[in-house]
Amino acid sequence: xxxxxxxxxxxxxxxxxxxxxxxxxxxxxxxxxxxxxxxxxxxxxxxxxxxxxxxxxxxxxxxxxxxxxxxxxxxxxxxxxxxxxxxxxxxxxxxxxxxxxxxxxxxxxxxxxxxxxxxxxxxxxxxxxxxxxxxxxxxxxxxxxxxxx
Numbered sequence: 001x002x003x004x005x006x007x008x009x010x011x012x013x014x015x016x017x018x019x020x021x022x023x024x025x026x027x028x029x030x031x032x033x034x035x036x037x038x039x040x041x042x043x044x045x046x047x048x049x050x051x052x053x054x055x056x057x058x059x060x061x062x063x064x065x066x067x068x069x070x071x072x073x074x075x076x077x078x079x080x081x082x083x084x085x086x087x088x089x090x091x092x093x094x095x096x097x098x099x100x101x102x103x104x105x106x107x108x109x110x111x112x113x114x115x116x117x118x119x120x121x122x123x124x125x126x127x128x129x130x131x132x133x134x135x136x137x138x139x140x141x142x143x144x145x146x147x148x149x
Contacts, residue, residue: 027063030067030087034081040067084102085102099116
């Protein structure tokens with residue numbers, strides 16, 4: 001696990017809500033606190049969709065691309081949210097799951113990485129690779145950050 005402090009909050013939020021940077025990530029959950037706290041469980045309810053709209057995705061979670069416009073309506077305006085947490089995940093071919101948590105609170109924006117292995121192992125090679133890939137992903141998208149841990 002690593003923690004990255006994002007230097008340009010406004011630029012990052014522009015990427016998050018108007019860009020495609022995180023569109024392919026699944027959303028495990030989302031919480032935004034403005035005048036109330038909005039919470040989303042990212043579980044997709046397939047029965048709600050018409051047959052021709054059903055998504056072929058075994059994760060059972062929605063993509064950020066689908067939720068982004070709804071979440072954006074909660075935060076747009078002159079005031080910034082008091083708090084915002086987004087938990088993204090990426091399912092690996094080997095069954096492991098990498099996660100990225102974006103947390104905004106008290107005028108600080110941080111990214112936390114995580115890695116869950118399908119099977120127990122003392123080898124942390126895949127976790128370290130995920131952390132490094134997350135750092136490269138952030139840099140590739142022009143986001144300046146400082147690694148805290």
